[in-house]
Amino acid sequence: MTEPLPSEPLKDFLNTIRAGEVRTGRVISIEDREVLVELDGFSGAKKAVGRILLGDLTRKAIGHPSEAVSMGQQLTFEVIAVDWQQERVWASASACEDPALRAFLLGLRRGATHQGQVQSVHNFGVFVNLDGEPVDQCTGFIRVPELSWRWINHPADAVTAGQRVVGEIIDVDTRRGQVQLSLKALQEDPLVPFADQAGSVTTGQVTKLIPFGAFVRIADGVEGLVHNTEFRDEPVEHPGQVVNEGEEITVRIVEVDLVRRRLALSTRNLPQNGKRST
Known part of the structure; x- marks a missing residue:
């Protein structure tokens, strides 16, 4: 079922309003959490109404709209959006306060x-x-x-x-x-230098244990995840079974995803001497 359209004169007027522009209007209602204003520039049988929520009235700390405005007061405000269903304009007076x-x-x-x-x-x-x-x-x-x-x-x-x-x-x-x-x-993304390092072995500090794995910091600003399936040949139930937070461990870089900024690590099949290969 389609939503009812505003009356033609009001519809035409609302069609002229754009988000971000500045409009003026007169306060016609002060509620507990919002103020209604009658927009200037429209003289149809039905009022063109703007709705200003408490948080958009002023940047000052107030508990009730009446602390900031009074009935009949003329306000200047920025249009946020047009609500076609309620035939009202969402507005912000705080945007024009200064x-x-x-x-x-x-x-x-x-x-x-x-x-x-x-x-x-x-x-x-x-x-x-x-x-x-x-x-x-x-x-x-x-x-x-x-x-x-x-x-x-x-x-x-x-x-x-x-x-x-x-x-x-x-x-x-x-x-x-x-x-x-x-x-x-x-700043330069510190993950970028690791973009072509898949397969290399390095060391890092375990920074956080989560139910399905452990995060390991291999460089300043670069952390990767060792999934529970990547600790041993057989998956562990919790990373705390094999590592502790703060522990220094040797890991292999499995995958580097620069778009999602994800780094997959593994401790499986590492060199016997545990030395860095990077």
Whole structure:
């Protein structure tokens, strides 16, 4: 069964709206977790309604929409999407909350590099003051997996507060006023030198035991899996039967998958002397 289409005038109006553009409207309803606005520019019998959820009203911490807006207030917002079933527009007022910040963000592009200074380091990631951003803003953020190819205990192992960094822009979020950066994207993938090393023997440290195998680090930023079937001629039930975390072992590189960044290792049929062949 097909979904009912909006009335023709409203349908035509909604067809003119594009995600990412800026629109204005008047607050007509304040609910517990959202605000409804009547979009400017439409004069049909049925209202063109925008829906702004609590998290998209403002970047400030609030518990109820009434703390940020009032009935009849005129708002400027970014269109997120058009909901044809409800005949409403999803919108974000927070994306337009700071015009200077919005202009800065829209001037950036994914894949470009950008510099900045580390403002603070936390266990969940790193905040960066980007060059050129508005005063008193901190728009850059680096998630822990994007800091380095190598294994780190804490982000502080990779960067420190006050340090200058250069990262690749992997996302620009006008709603949150944030730029996602990656330092790792500008670093050489340490797995690449092993691309043609299938069959060679090396040593590594067991970093983690899981029910079906053990992860072994053979170089900084390079870990591979020894499956339970690759420890002995007969499969073991758990890797803890043959190895321990932190133990140094000799392994053979079975397969290197650069696309999925997977490294398959084995301890079967190794040279008697256990020496490296690489």
